[in-house]
Amino acid sequence: MTAATAYLNARLIDPATGADQRGGLIVEGGLIKDLGPGVTRASAGDLPVRDCTGLAIVPGLIDMRVFVGEPGSEHRETLKSGSRAAAAGGVTRMIVMPNTAPIIDDQALVDFILRRAREKAVVHVTPAAAITRGCAGTALSEMGLLAEAGAAYFTDGDRAVPTAQMMLRALTYARNFDLLVADLPLEPTLAAGADMNRGELATRLGLKGLAPAAETIIIERDLRLAELTGARLHLGPIASAEALEPIARAKAKGLPVTASTTAAHLMLNENDLVPYLTYRKLMPPLRTEDDRRALVEAVECGVIDVVVSGHDPQPPETKRLPFAQAAPGGTGLETLLTAVLAPVHAGEAGLIEMLRTVTVAPASLLGLPSGRLSLGAPADLALVDLEEPWVISADQQYSRAKNTPLDGRRVQGRVRETIVAGRRVFSEGKHDDAR
């Protein structure tokens, strides 16, 4: 595809403004040059034209929580394979978690990820850096230098900052540079060895349950520290209804607090684990249907700002095990858009509200100009058939590991084409680097 293209006869959906209109969009120099109902074949001039009849154009998705295995466990996922999965899912920017080997806690490693991504990845990649060195929870990482090197935000990724003291220092220091600190709300001593949600089902299955209190304890702690320090705090992924309450309260108070959940938590509940389906073992765990509904509602009313994939590739050797031994985590890049459309098709939430959580909301949190359809914005776009029915199949995933928790799900809405910085990277089931 050339750098300049006219996309015509599309449904243009901009979650930033809520605008949803027929029209065209012109991409030039990697940016959105023109858009709106007035952009027609006449205004396209001699530009190559892509007829988008029947398709919606939405901003490319920004996924704030993606695990890859590069460096250190490339058999799980490389930046290249992960980015191809992202492209297939309409994700044009992924933020990769620092939990690699070594852990991303040094500016040279941020450099390494950015350089590898430039060479290998087909979508934008930015690393999130560790809050604490080695994610060990005992000493602060060089947040200032890491941010300067290009870290998107700070998180210990797959674990919470273990102590209140450490979190207080991290938030206090982050405030210095106005950095975003994200914590996984799971109290580590309660979460150790937990298999699933605590309750009747865990009791019946003989699995170790984890109460929602494990989320709430960290959330309450972190919110008080955020209030104390004034730092920007992000909490997620959240899995339970009761964890939403303190967040709503903090937001009402005007604290600079945001929250996220995963797409899988919006689609599944704990009953989907039966009989011991390890590919649906997630952490935080899938909870009850009441929790799932509360999460969707929280997205709808803005208590949850961002939906992430939580993409966490696990090969058979860590998944095809007895439930207690199996690693938690599921892939999600390829199904992120489809999954956020699920509540829309189910009549549970509005289209704009759901799209916002994967586009403009993460963009504004991370200070990115993308995530919106506006003049001069980066041409990171997804062309979507919002209605197309299909069945998610693990075997057909581009991700190196195939552990999608949504395997076998009948869904509606599919990405037909993905454009990164004005260049087509994926269309009609094929990547452009494979053409």
Place this chain on the structure above:
Amino acid sequence: MPESSPAPISGAAMTAREPSPNPLEPSRRHLLGIEDLTPSEIDGLLTLADAYVGVSRRVEKRQQLLGGRTLINLFFEASTRTQSSFEIAGKRLGADVMNMSVANSALRKGETLLDTAATLNAMRPDILIVRHQDSGAVELLSRKVDGSVVNAGDGQHEHPTQALLDALTIRRRLGRLDGITVAICGDIAHSRVARSNINLLLKMGARVNVVAPRTLLPAAVDRLGVGVFTTMKEGLAGADIVMMLRLQLERMEGAFIPSTREYFRFYGLDAERLAFAKPGALVMHPGPMNRGIEIESSIADHVDRSLIQEQVEMGVAVRMAVLDALARNLAEAPHNR
């Protein structure tokens, strides 16, 4: 596979001289838990087992129902009682029995459960008896093998033959399960015996009380349909059967109880506490017992009140019935094993 398919005769045939119908549904290849069984399957298994009690009491115990069949005892977790019970049951039915204690074998070294399953499956066993420390592990293994799988205990999930043998013991003593009250006392949270027994007894119309300190009660236990009590006095009231559980010290992980003496003080079964139950109430224990921790010796050894030795005997009979029923389904399976 030698083509030994003598007309399927049942255990009951030994005494009644006519084949009894297979208690299990024709489609049932494995026995993974009580949860999957229908009340009529349970009832049928108990009746079949009843007949095997007679067989086991004869001098000539050996049957040929499982002649030519290979049975493997695959125990990932150490067990004496259950493993030998299955071994004897298999041998009495004429099967070739092999014991594999994976807990201390080379198979344990880094090999995954499914690799072990594939290795054993290649040796074409007919029935695998499996115990594993993880809930759901036996079900996982059953998906990867061609023969029948019997769950001999998976983590904290199920131990179906224990519940069946307990039910047989009770039914032979009280004549029924329907309408009786059973108090299950002790470490409910970590006990697969409790889960399988609760399942079975409720299915068969019994009332179940569970009694334990709150740290040993699993979440939402009341949702299982049992009465939940934290004192022996209330929990044992009206009980026909008092079923004590082993305090699984190896699973305690830490501080579920402060000390064994404190536990005995409040939850140990002695004559005084047994008096809270119905007059003449009977005592059971799946073994092995911690004497002086959950049960006093005078109760455990009480000739009239303790059913503990009888449970062991019924264990062999129940396992013979289970093996018989599964083998008959194997013989009739479409791939003609």
